[in-house]
Amino acid sequence: MKQIFLILFCCNAIHLGAQHIERVEPPFWWSEMKSESLQLMLYGKDIARYTPEMDGITISNIRKTENANYLFMTISTTDVAEGTYVLRLKKGKREVSRYTYEFRKRNEGSALRKGFDSSDVMYLIMPDRFANGNPDNDSSPETAEQADRTKQGGRHGGDIQGIIDHLDYIQELGATTLWSTPLLEDNDPEYSYHTYAQSDVYRIDPRYGTNEDYKRLADELHKKDMKLVMDYVTNHWGAEHWMIRDLPSYDWIHQFPGYANSNYRMETQYDPNASDIDRKYCVDGWFTSTMPDLNQSNPLVLNYLIQNAIWWIEYAGLDGFRVDTYSYNDKESIAAWTKAITDEYPYFNVVGEVWLHDQAQIAYWQKDSRIGAIQDFNSHLPAVMDFTLHDALSTVFHEDEASWDKGIVKVYGNFVNDFLYPDINNLLVFAENHDTQRFNHMYGGDPAKYKMAMAILATVRGIPQLYYGSEIGMGGNKDEGDGAIRQDFPGGWPDDKQNAFTASGRTKRQNEFFAYTSKLFQWRRQTPVIHSGKTKHYLPQDNVYVYFRYNDTNAVMVVINNSTENRTVETGRFRESLNGFEKGTDIITGKEMSLGEISIASKTVMILELK
Known part of the structure; x- marks a missing residue:
């Protein structure tokens, strides 16, 4: 059963009143969600001294932590209708505060939204460095770091309006999906432009714009039949996050006590021979000293992250998540987080950053992996990032002379291992x-x-x-x-x-x-045959690699000459892929050629649509 949090901030323990409420998270929710319960988290000075009641809604459980500023309560959301509900805090029979909470109606078809897939092309931007559409918000009195474009690691002023202003450019490039690195508030005093040390996960950083601006970005993309992917961080928050500064419980974050850095050895998550101490320092260690590591094995933390993610999907109309440092999380907890998201939105896509250099280890993290099943583990993660292809592309074009393991054979070798992945079309290639x-x-x-x-x-x-x-x-x-x-x-x-x-x-x-x-x-x-067609490739010869993408009616032939010499490719050995095709048209030049033999210049590629 999924649980969802509301945070209610009340600044005065004795004179609690609506005029003093400073923070409500989430600010509202929706009726007709699949979850049957809602866990509300109330925050305020000594708020645990008070008894919560909610008009028209049954409270099934109340929990307290060692920090009296927090109070957790579970309510039933079965048959909760669109509208407002009064939440009261009482001391005995006396009401000391109230808050009106809203349930909104979901957009039609919200649960069945279709995420990004292999028909898409994703364009990644760093918003602070892309375009400054509104110079008035370059700095904000609400955040510590001010804009200074002369600093390499400073804030430069790019924002959401700048992205919206250049959507036509992104679309002209052929991209259909926008992935922006995080846009939520990061109040670190330095290097806050990357926004991975978040200080408020319900608020767009004011130097980027507002929550409404972010929703408008999604709306503008959808008008162009494009999609928006949020960069979501489950592993850590920033040291300036308001909850980090007043922890709900000691075990809200991982402590040793205090700080210890991760050893970054993600393989300890599945290594059957790994020591407990090595595994602990990978999963529980902090990514950096300014990013406290969240303890997702604490059910209150996990439910908070589930609720926050669903809130952004529903509020902004998102089409996907890219999850930062996915394999640094407690693996059972991040699997539960992912499953909760995809249970609510079965066609939503989530791609995890699993920065490993072995296909079997990457495949372990994809949903329904047979490798993960060996350890009775299923991440429920639909998509993973193909870092081994990235590794090959980072060196292969310097390798002019082919050998057993050098040259374009590195790219060939990456696809040899496709059998390891349960869903090869749901790999992010880059x-x-x-x-x-x-x-x-x-x-x-x-x-x-x-x-x-x-x-x-x-x-x-x-x-x-x-x-x-x-x-x-x-x-x-x-x-x-x-x-x-x-x-x-x-x-x-x-x-x-x-x-x-x-x-x-x-x-x-x-x-x-x-x-x-x-x-x-x-x-x-x-070209649908590229989106969902099969692949057949041939062993490279003389640093030339040939492969085909095909289905029952169409085929595309790709010829890559990675050598420094012009090559003539005899096509006889490709007969099983060329059967029935006589000509091909180069999609870049438009030139048509026969398929008897193919001459290709050094360090070039041909993409031929076959006829």
């Missing part, structure tokens, strides 16, 4: 993201190598994810600091000298990158 080295930095801004990587992402199984700016050749060296791989998009600020959001504002080189990316992913968007 060449880079906001935490990795920039692709164009690794390859010196070489357009040919960029095009090969994008062609692979556009044609293999799974859901391709692009990282903002690479489509115009943006680089940046992570070794110089995270801010170097999270640079401002040129044209996103009113005083920028260049506007790369427009063709006329881009350089010739930037337009080469953009035009290729746009044509490639616009084509993919309209």
Whole structure:
């Protein structure tokens, strides 16, 4: 049974009154949810001294913690109708405070919303570095860190309005889904722009905009038949979170006592030989000293996170979650969190960051994994990130001479292990993201190598994810600091000298990158055989890799020449895939060619629609 929290903040223990209520979480809920109960959490000075009552609703359980400022109560939501209900706090027979709580009507079809899938292309942005649509909110008196664009790790002023202003640009690129790194309030005094150290998980950071602005972003995307994915953090909060500053209980976070850092060894979660101490320091250790580690094995914490996630889905109209540091959570608890989300929304998609370098270990974390079943574990996580493909793409285009384990065979080898995954179409495939080295930095801004990587992402199984700016050749060296791989998009600020959001504002080189990316992913968007077709690939020869995506009626042939020599590919050994096809059309050049033999230049790729 799912439980949902309400936090009610009352600032005065003796003179409690509606005029003193400062915080209610969630601020409202919805009728007709699948959950049969609702757990309310009330917060205020010595609030545990009072007895809660709720007009027209049965209270089935009241719990207290060692902190008298908290009170938990469970109510039945069976047959709760749309409307308002009075919550009273009483001392004996005397009422000392009241709060009117609202249940809203769900949008039609809300429970059956369809999340992102393999027909989509995901575009990842760092909102502080993408575009500044409202300079008036660059700084806020409510948050500690003020805007300073001269600092690599400072706040630069990008915001939700800036994203909305450039949705046409994202759509022109061929993307159908937007993944923004977190937008919730982060009140850290420094480096708050990344927003992973959240201080209020019910509030959009005022330097990005308002909750209403975030909902408007989702609405504007939906008008364009696009989707919005929230970057959700279950593993930790920021040290400035208001609940961290007044813990409901000692075990609300992991303590040793106090702080201890994670050893980051996620394999201890499933290693049958792992020591208890190593496993503890992975799961319970803090990600950093400024991010206290949440104890999801505490049912109050877990229910709080479930409720918060559902609230954002329902309120903003979300289409998916990307869950940060998924495999650092207590695995049984994060599985329960994920199941609660997908039970409420069976077609909603959730992709977890499982940053591992072995396909079996990544596959362990996908829903219905046969590997996880060996340990009687099911994460219920629909999608995982294909980090092993990322690893291959990070080195393969430097390997001009093929060998047993060098060259394009690395990409081939990644797909050899597809049998490990229960759902290969629900893998997020990418060449880079906001935490990795920039692709164009690794390859010196070489357009040919960029095009090969994008062609692979556009044609293999799974859901391709692009990282903002690479489509115009943006680089940046992570070794110089995270801010170097999270640079401002040129044209996103009113005083920028260049506007790369427009063709006329881009350089010739930037337009080469953009035009290729746009044509490639616009084509993919309209090509169902790529979304759901099967794959057949052939052992690379001379650093040339050939594979096919096909179904009963259509086929696409991909030829990648990773060598420094022009190659002529004899197609006889592909007969089983070419049977019935005589010609192919290159989707980039539009050139039609016969399939007897194929000549391909060095460091290039061909994507041929077969006829």
